[in-house]
Amino acid sequence: MLYLESLYSKNANNMKKSVIRELLKLTQQPEIISFAGGLPDPDTFPVEDLHQAADLVFTKHARVALQYGTTEGDNELRAELVKFEERQGHKIGPDNLLITSASQQALDMIPKIFIDPGDYVIAERPTYVGAIQALQSYQGRMLGIPACCDNDGMDMDELEKRYTKAKADGASIKYIYVIPDFQNPSGICWSLQARKALVAFAYKYDLLIVEDAPYREIRFLGEHQPSIYQLDQEMENRGIVIGLKTFSKILAPGVRMGWIVARPEIIQKLVVAKQAVDLCTNVFSQKWLAEYLRTGKIYEVIKNTCNLYRDKRNFMCEMLEKHLPKRSDLFWTKPEGGLFLWIALPKFINTEEMIVKAVAEKVAYVVGSAFYFDEPEHNAMRINFSYSSKTQIEEGVRRLARVIKAEIVAHEAGRHSVAAPEGV
């Protein structure tokens, strides 16, 4: 009889289910308040305007929108994105753009073209779980550099030290992966100085930088910072940055639409890779978003989204302040944008063990350990503030605080929490 395990590839046998996606299933239980997902607030979706834009596609060019398209992406959409990127301070042309099925596809295609088994990527510790999974599916490895909880980006001394050691050990290091704006999971934003230092480091060692910027436009506090892509253009314009962008957080994730910005040679290599991956991105959705972007209304949507999320973030910080125990070893980030914040708990609390109790209390988070390629921290969690209503945020934080306090009390009473079932 056919034994599947003997047929699966090494990659497949190594693949783990996404903790986050599995948690999303848990959170479909009734009455649970989930801070686990990374869902935008559907109130921000401009349903009527998107409906009108879709109508235009049907009346103006349905036969093109329903047919195969080019792998690079629809010309009209790319023309609109050139304008969108210009407003961000990026001087690019259509040849610098590849349309993708949102950022996750880009996160899959980048290691596809750069990573051989055993190759390294430098990344923040913690970093986005989807980037870790995509890298793992090509048997790549991550050199994690601490970067959390302040706005100074990576620890540059540590980066220099670990890079030099890895190279001396014969490591093949391909690129640096960073999320400088309101990072997932930490919510932090890199300072201008930290960004410049990273570009200088990449120049010094001839490395590419992959700048993943899904939340960049969702800044609701603080000062605008130039992107790393822009800094490269302003410094020596070496074309070493690959920018990943998506409509998922600034418009609607259901359209699965993103784009890569890079120098034309890299775009062309990605185009060849994408031909074998899916031929082209959803043509109808490309035409649809091109029509929508032409209205210029996305900037209003982004502004309203920022206002809404600022309000929710402030409220969540207020509730955390009010309900969580006051201790020097319990703190959280205060992001100036994005969708997430990061809570560090006392070292004796293991959030993987605690999640079972949290779900029993009808509240969910993502365990911090999911965001480490190796040697995970076990005492942290990622919390989303964009999706829940204020009522839910208040009640959810209350429940979370109860669970955390119980852990502290149990610890102080010398008792230890029981281990959670494997795989949670």
Add this chain to the structure above:
Amino acid sequence: MLYLESLYSKNANNMKKSVIRELLKLTQQPEIISFAGGLPDPDTFPVEDLHQAADLVFTKHARVALQYGTTEGDNELRAELVKFEERQGHKIGPDNLLITSASQQALDMIPKIFIDPGDYVIAERPTYVGAIQALQSYQGRMLGIPACCDNDGMDMDELEKRYTKAKADGASIKYIYVIPDFQNPSGICWSLQARKALVAFAYKYDLLIVEDAPYREIRFLGEHQPSIYQLDQEMENRGIVIGLKTFSKILAPGVRMGWIVARPEIIQKLVVAKQAVDLCTNVFSQKWLAEYLRTGKIYEVIKNTCNLYRDKRNFMCEMLEKHLPKRSDLFWTKPEGGLFLWIALPKFINTEEMIVKAVAEKVAYVVGSAFYFDEPEHNAMRINFSYSSKTQIEEGVRRLARVIKAEIVAHEAGRHSVAAPEGV
């Protein structure tokens, strides 16, 4: 300075641009008649009904359609597909289904979960170029078994012989990839006997079969044959078949929507792989097609498409009969369905060299050599009959005949055609 070639993965440095996609660019030249692409006739797109279905999504569940969805795929769409598959004679449930971004994504994910570098797939010779490219991107290899120009599927003696030899040489063989219905590129359809023999072979050697069936519903002549998926269910029901389906040829390729049918363990493994690939397929399009399928109108569309393509196929065969030289070493397949036929030319004609002359004469085809993993035949071409109008078919075949006749005349005069520039 950064030298990209030293950073690219082995896969990326091996990737070749798709001959077909590059040809599609050539064919955008004015006045060219292209038999090269695999485009459906846009007259078959049910624009009005699709528009109404999209309107329903906006009015009924826009907030869900614009949000993230599950990796497995939308429940409503999967419920509709269970019914669609039932009409095909397949007994399945939603757990047997994974929604993909059309078939090409499935063709990428199958080797992702089964192929380690150097592993083999058994396939027809010739076979679909997109399947070859996807396999190559995982450094897989193909054991090609002759299957062309009659309806008897693979040469089973050859299969047994080559399989036994490869195993004796230590090859790791993972699955058999076939397109039994109106194959791309040959247009042939496997007989019932050939299908049963393949299932028996797979049973004997504990192999999976990947049945790629994008054209299955587009049968316009001859008798219905059970799918290999159905035959496995009827024979020993071992669950060894993975079926790949798409809306690209039966509805509209621009929506980039397909589905995989397989036993639940394999679907679950693919779900984990897809999480890292793109999180989920376009949610709006899934809801949209679910609404459209609910109308039941797709069966009428398929019927009309079959009628239209039968007419075009007959006309193209008539024109080939009328204009191509009559020789025993020049013949073509007469498909009972699908979008393509295959022309074999005299051995002394190299269609890669001839394509430059054909394009100069304003007619295009796909070179036959694109459809071989190794040891390509050079004297064949794939011809599409679904896209061009009858006027274009007549004029295009006339042009093609002129080019072919000139090759024959040149050969008989003892002259040889000049080599085409590399990469065409």
